[in-house]
Amino acid sequence: MEPSTPRRRRPGRLRAVAVGGLVLATLALAVVATLGLGGRDGRQPAAARSAPAATAPVTRQTLTRSVTLAGELGYGAPVPLTSLATGTVTWLPRVGATVRRGEELLRADEQPVVLLYGALPMYRPLTVGLQGTDVRQFERNLAALGYRGFTVDDAFSASTTTAVKRWQHDLGLPETGTVDRTRVIYAAGPVRVAQRLVPVGASATGAVLAYTGGTRVVTVSASAGEASWAKKGTRVTITLPTGASVTGQVSTVAAPAAPTAPTAGQGPADAERPGTGNATVQVTVAVADQRKLGQLSYTPVDVRYVAQQRKDVLTVPVDALLALAEGGYGVELAGPGGSRILPVRTGLYADGRVEVQADGLAEGLLVGVPG
Structure with missing residues (x-):
């Protein structure tokens, strides 16, 4: 019997085995990718995952997204x-002066025109026998200036006439007992002279001064589309040029004005500071604690408001x-036995953190972050 000879494997079969092994390996990688078990780019196999190089805790907090606008303190x-x-203007207060109740706003033919506080304009002369809200408003001012002997009510009585004569004497006016409507101007409170509109020597009839309130406020300009946050009472944080911050509150929001063409040298709005572009809505912010403003006035400030807020949420x-x-996001949960990928639902992004939700996610767990 002739010795048997070994059987040779045909080259074609070897190629088939090699190709089959390659197909299985490719399918395995595809399954890993489909399950989303890769690294930060979704390509590292999950079976080889070890503890991440660096971790950060999952925290429970209030997450707030703020927007900063350009404002002006003035x-x-x-x-x-x-x-x-x-007659003729013979005296005007200096620009920057504050005029209070009972003080002179101007002099016409060397006779004073004084400031009183109230909402009603001086629309008629006041004399004995008249009744009305305007009488009560005037008498309230007279009493605030220290004049006595009459009752503050809607009736201009004989005792009111006596008090008016004393007031006129102190002002250097003829003691008629009748309040001349040309000698009183009403405003809501103290006024600060912003500009002289006419020189001394001009006619005293008409607009002679421009004034503001005596309290510093912050004004913010924003387009109509950016002003939905601005409602009366909205609280904001004002950052001063000194770096200090003070709390403010929206007091008024002007009606949207018609768009204006950009002025020479004006660039497009800054996306990071939405109030810096061509603006159409004027927002006024009151500052209750004027002492924190120091001596600052007519200076740029930053105004920050809360655009979105999520309370008591998990964040990473x-x-x-x-x-x-497969789409969406996950986090790498680190534990004693290694790490695993947990898909999460994301919410608000703010201050470098993001709201996350997932079954099995809890405060204090560690998640992987770049080392």
Whole structure:
């Protein structure tokens, strides 16, 4: 019997085995990618995952997204002051002066026109026998200036006439007992002279001054589309040029004005500071604690308001998020036995953190972050 010879494997079969092994390996990699078990780019196999190089804790907190606008600290928009007095302007207060109740706003033919506080304009002369809200408003001012002997009510009585004569004597006016409508101008409170609109020697009838309130405020300009946050009472944080911060509150929001063409040298709006472009809505912010403003006035400030807020939510650093191959995001949960990928639902992004939700996610767990 002839010795048997070994059987040779045909080359074609070897190639088939090699090709089959390659197909299985490719399918295995595809399954890993489909399950989203890769690294931060979705390509590292999950079976080889070890503890991440660096971790950060999952925290429970209030997440707030704020927007900062450009503002101006000053005294608000000037308002023209119209005098009804006849004759010639013989004196005007200096620009920047504050005029209070009972003090002179101007002199016409060397007779004073004084400031009183109230909402009603001086629309008629006041004399004995008249009744009305305007009488009560005047008598309230007379009493605030220290004059006595009459009752503050809607009736201009004989005792009111006596008090008016004393007031006129102190002002150097003829003691008629009748309040001349050209000698009184009403405003809501103390006024600060912003501009002289006429020189001394001009006619005393018409707009002679422009004034603002005596309290510093912040004004913010924003387009109509950016002003939905601005409602009366909205609280904001004002950052001063010194770096100090003070709390403010929206007091008024002007009606949207027609768009204006950009002025020479004006660039497009800054996306990071939405109030810096061509603006159409004027927002006024009141500052209750004027002492914190120091001596500052007519200076740029930053105004920050809360655009979105989520209370008591779980958050992780934004760079802890992993893009999953099947879409969406996950985080790498680190534990004693290694790590695993947990898909999460994201919410609000703010201050470098993001709101996340997932079954099995809890405060204090560690998630992987770039080392």
